[in-house]
Amino acid sequence: MTLNITTDVTGEFHLHGYDLKLGLSPGPSQRMELVANATGNFPIEFHEAVGSSHEEGSGEENEFGQYTLGSLQVLPR
Amino acid sequence: MRTQKLLAAILFAGVFGLMAQPAFAHGFGQTYTLPVPLSYFLVGAAATVALSFVVVGFFVQGGPAASGYPVYNLLRLQWFKRSLASPIFLGFLGACSMFLFLLVFVTAFGGTNRPIENISPTFVWIIWWVGMGYVVALLGNAWALVNPWKVSYDWFEQVFGVKLGRAKKGKKSSRTPYIMRYPANWDVWPAVALFLLFAWLENVYSGAAIPQKLGILVLIYSLITWGGMYLFGKHVWLSRGEAFSVLFGLFSRFSPTEARVKDTRACHGCEVECSPTAEGCVDCYACFERAAPEQREFNLRPFAVGLARPGRVSTAMLVFVVLTLATVTFDGLNETSAWNSVQRFFQDRTGAGVASVVDTVGLLAVPAAFVAVYFGFSWLMKRLSGTDASVAELARVFVFSLVPIALAYNVAHYISLLAVQGQLIIPLVSDPFGFGWDLFGTASYRVNLLVINAKFLWFTSIAVIVLGHIIAVYLAHLVSLRQMEGRSSALRSQYPMLLLMVGYTATSLWIIAQPIVVVASE
Numbered sequence: 114m115t116l117n118i119t120t121d122v123t124g125e126f127h128l129h130g131y132d133l134k135l136g137l138s139p140g141p142s143q144r145m146e147l148v149a150n151a152t153g154n155f156p157i158e159f160h161e162a163v164g165s166s167h168e169e170g171s172g173e174e175n176e177f178g179q180y181t182l183g184s185l186q187v188l189p190r
Numbered sequence: 191m192r193t194q195k196l197l198a199a200i201l202f203a204g205v206f207g208l209m210a211q212p213a214f215a216h217g218f219g220q221t222y223t224l225p226v227p228l229s230y231f232l233v234g235a236a237a238t239v240a241l242s243f244v245v246v247g248f249f250v251q252g253g254p255a256a257s258g259y260p261v262y263n264l265l266r267l268q269w270f271k272r273s274l275a276s277p278i279f280l281g282f283l284g285a286c287s288m289f290l291f292l293l294v295f296v297t298a299f300g301g302t303n304r305p306i307e308n309i310s311p312t313f314v315w316i317i318w319w320v321g322m323g324y325v326v327a328l329l330g331n332a333w334a335l336v337n338p339w340k341v342s343y344d345w346f347e348q349v350f351g352v353k354l355g356r357a358k359k360g361k362k363s364s365r366t367p368y369i370m371r372y373p374a375n376w377d378v379w380p381a382v383a384l385f386l387l388f389a390w391l392e393n394v395y396s397g398a399a400i401p402q403k404l405g406i407l408v409l410i411y412s413l414i415t416w417g418g419m420y421l422f423g424k425h426v427w428l429s430r431g432e433a434f435s436v437l438f439g440l441f442s443r444f445s446p447t448e449a450r451v452k453d454t455r456a457c458h459g460c461e462v463e464c465s466p467t468a469e470g471c472v473d474c475y476a477c478f479e480r481a482a483p484e485q486r487e488f489n490l491r492p493f494a495v496g497l498a499r500p501g502r503v504s505t506a507m508l509v510f511v512v513l514t515l516a517t518v519t520f521d522g523l524n525e526t527s528a529w530n531s532v533q534r535f536f537q538d539r540t541g542a543g544v545a546s547v548v549d550t551v552g553l554l555a556v557p558a559a560f561v562a563v564y565f566g567f568s569w570l571m572k573r574l575s576g577t578d579a580s581v582a583e584l585a586r587v588f589v590f591s592l593v594p595i596a597l598a599y600n601v602a603h604y605i606s607l608l609a610v611q612g613q614l615i616i617p618l619v620s621d622p623f624g625f626g627w628d629l630f631g632t633a634s635y636r637v638n639l640l641v642i643n644a645k646f647l648w649f650t651s652i653a654v655i656v657l658g659h660i661i662a663v664y665l666a667h668l669v670s671l672r673q674m675e676g677r678s679s680a681l682r683s684q685y686p687m688l689l690l691m692v693g694y695t696a697t698s699l700w701i702i703a704q705p706i707v708v709v710a711s712e
Contacts, residue, residue, distance in 0.1 A: 130222045130639055151639035153222030154706060188224065189644045 116145040123162045124178065128185060130155035155185045218305035218399040219315060222639070223606045223706060226648045231703040234652040238659050238695050242688055245663045249671075250681060258469065261448070261489035275488065284341040290318075291338035293622065298405030302624030305399040309622035312614045314404060319392075320604045321612070326438040327597050330447030333438035334475055339415040340435075343424055355420040366461075372422040372430065377506035380418070380431035382513060384411075386553075388433055389517040393524060394549040425476035429462045436510060439473065443496035443590065444597055450487040451477045465501045472499060494661045497593050498668040503586040511589045512564060515596040516557035519697065522603050523556070524549055526704035564589070567690040575674050575683035587673050588687065591665035595691060598658020599698040602651035609642045651702050659695040663688060 118126055118135070119142040126135045126145065130153055135145050161178025226234075264270045273279060290313065298310040305311045325332050334340075347354055355368050366372070397403040418427035428435045450473075451457070454466035457477050464474035470487070471477045473496070478486060523529050533548045568585040571577075577584070613635070620633035627633065666687045667680070674680035 129220060132636065152224060152644035153639065154224050155222050156220070186224065 114147060114149050116147075117142045118145065119143075120159075125160045125162070127158045127160060128155055129158065149185075149187045152187050152189050155187070157182045157184060218311055219607065219611060221606050221611065221706070223647065224644050225705045226651060226699075226703040228703070230648050230652050231699055234656055234699050235696055237652075237656045238692055238699070241656065241660050242663050242692060245660055245667065246681075246684070246688065249667045249684075259492055259495040261450075261487070261491045263487040263489050264447075265486060265488050280335060283336050284345070287336035287338045287341050288345070291342070294408060295405055297622045298401040298408070300623060301401060303401050304624060305401065306614060307618075307621075307624035308401040309615070309618040310401050310404055311399040312611070312618055314408070315392075315399060316607060316612050317615055320608050322438065323441060323600060323604075324608070326442040327444045327601075330445045331438060331442035331449075331473070333434060333442075334449075337428070337432075337435060339412060339419070339432065340424065340428060343416065343419055355423060366423070368421065368423040368426070370421045372426045376430065377504050378430050378436055378510055379506045381433045381436040382506060382510050384414070384431070384433040385437060385510065385513060385517075389513075389520075390550065390553055393517070393521055393553055394546050396546070423461055425462050425479075428475070437514060440511065440514065440590075440593065441597060442473070443499070444494050444594060445496065446491055446493050448472050448489050448491055448496060449475065449478045450489055451481040451485050452487060453481075453485050456481050456485065467500055472496070494594055494665060495668075497590040498665045500672060503589065505582070505586065508586045508589050509561070511593065512560050513557050515592055515694075516560040517553070518596045518600050518603075519560075519701070520553055520556045522599070522698075522701040524552060525706050526701060527706075528704060564592075564690070567686045570686035571683045574685060575670075575679045577674055577679065577683065579673065584673075584683075588666055588669055591662055591669055591687075592691070592694065594658040594661040594665065595655075595694050595698065596658075598655045598661075599701075601658075602654045602698070602702060605650060606642055606647055610637060610639060613637045613641070652699070655695060655698050655702075659691060662691050662695075666691070 116128075118137060120126075120137045121139050123138045124136075126137050127133070128145070128147070130151065131147055133145060133147060135143060137143055159180045159182055161180070163178055265275060294310045294314060297308055301308040301310070322333060343354065346352075357367060357369050391398045391407065398407065415427070415432055418431045421427075422431070429439075430436070450469075451466075451471040454468075454471050457464055457466045457471045457474070460471075460474060460477050462474060462476045464471055464477060466472075466474075466477075529552070532552070533545045536544055536548050565581060565585055568588070569581045571584050571588070572579065572581050579587070614637060616632050617635040620630045621627045663684075667684055670680040670683050670687075671677065674683055
């Protein structure tokens with residue numbers, strides 16, 4: 114399957130479980146392709162880039178700009 | 191690889207909402223389970239009711255005697271004695287335990303603070319907490335062998351050749367060899383309190399997966415445990431105050447193994463006041479440790495019969511058991527959309543950020559509701575059977591028979607966490623600190639989602655829960671035959687119990703049929 118994603122802010126699109134990440138920036142839509150062979154309910158998150166001084170490794174997990182967009186449900190046949 | 195037809199939908203798309211604060215910090219302990227479909231739920235519920243009547247019919251027809259069960263002493267086997275029961279192997283287990291215990295501290299304080307890149311949260315919450323629960327219920331009380339607080343205490347005594355926590359000889363007045371006499375009315379209340387605190391950390395506190403905070407929590411608990419053993423005596427604290435020894439001891443009553451001391455004369459003056467029967471002293475590790483080798487038995491026994499064993503059950507123990515049942519249920523309940531609606535109901539009225547308050551109230555309210563419902567049914571049991579025993583006494587006697595339902599739910603609930611998230615341990619052993627190491631060449635391992643398929647998971651969950659229910663109904667009948675005067679009185683007492691168990695099992699089934707909340711949209 115293919116996901117076409119457009120955004121108005123720079124950041125990273127993250128499909129959990131399959132653990133696919135796609136860096137995004139405003140502009141034309143970008144594609145994420147996957148073979149949905151594993152069943153389950155997989156959250157989709159968007160991690161907004163925080164300025165230019167993006168600090169990795171901060172222990173606290175409430176980092177700024179993290180949104181749950183929804184989830185991808187793959188049901189068995 | 192098109193084995194699955196895709197029925198994919200992006201839900202709640204485009205909604206930038208407030209995320210429901212998960213119990214664990216972002217990304218850790220996340221499961222991808224799909225709710226059990228209605229058809230599975232209905233078949234499970236129907237089987238629960240139908241098979242209940244099969245068990246009842248079995249007892250109406252005659253059924254087994256009230257007491258006793260077959261055992262086989264594994265220590266009679268020379269190969270068993272020389273391998274699994276040998277001091278070398280047991281010492282090795284203890285050494286592994288100490289190594290992992292130290293590893294948790296070293297990585298929690300010295301490694302990265304990101305939960306999924308540090309080995310300590312995955313090891314503590316998934317491998318140990320979930321995995322140990324499975325092991326003690328399905329094999330036997332391994333915790334009694336590998337409990338790192340006990341092992342470290344024993345090691346310390348051996349290395350320095352001392353007996354810790356003995357009172358000075360001059361103090362004759364106290365009736366205990368230890369520094370302080372454990373107050374009899376404390377019973378297992380310290381374990382109840384510590385377990386409740388643990389359940390709160392697991393289900394409500396969001397920092398429990400953050401390595402440094404986890405390290406501090408383990409350290410605090412270690413000090414409490416060592417302190418308790420030092421002041422009141424090792425076995426006294428382990429059997430009354432150490433929440434995990436009490437909990438895993440409870441789970442291991444379901445297991446097919448037991449430690450037994452044949453000659454109960456050794457139990458006189460037992461420091462933990464075990465209650466031996468004519469058949470021996472079962473699972474009292476104080477007596478087992480003290481007994482002469484030829485008196486010790488390590489027995490195979492049928493599953494679950496340990497829960498129907500006679501013996502005094504205190505009010506504190508009753509509360510501990512009900513608390514276990516309730517927190518296991520709450521653990522699943524608080525991930526459902528139904529619970530999320532409750533959270534949002536309060537959030538809308540009081541402002542955002544109260545999800546953890548609602549969870550805290552829920553964590554206390556669910557056990558309270560369990561106690562109330564259980565006493566209600568115990569009252570019905572008394573009325574229908576016409577027994578002389580009080581309602582509270584009936585509640586105490588029958589409480590262990592509910593444990594298989596909770597265990598079954600626990601197993602069903604955690605299968606995918608253990609099978610999927612548990613795989614994280616593979617890359618983490620190569621890079622325990624999150625420093626980018628690759629000690630064993632497994633650091634780049636990616637979690638394989640295909641190990642567990644939704645249909646397999648649904649079927650297993652339902653089957654396990656129904657099986658747990660049947661075992662519970664069976665145990666309650668066994669207990670009733672021992673407790674009640676006459677078979678007909680015993681059977682009458684079981685109608686309310688049966689109703690309660692069907693209700694409890696149906697609740698478990700209902701929870702696994704609920705959608706798991708990933709998002710809370712505003």
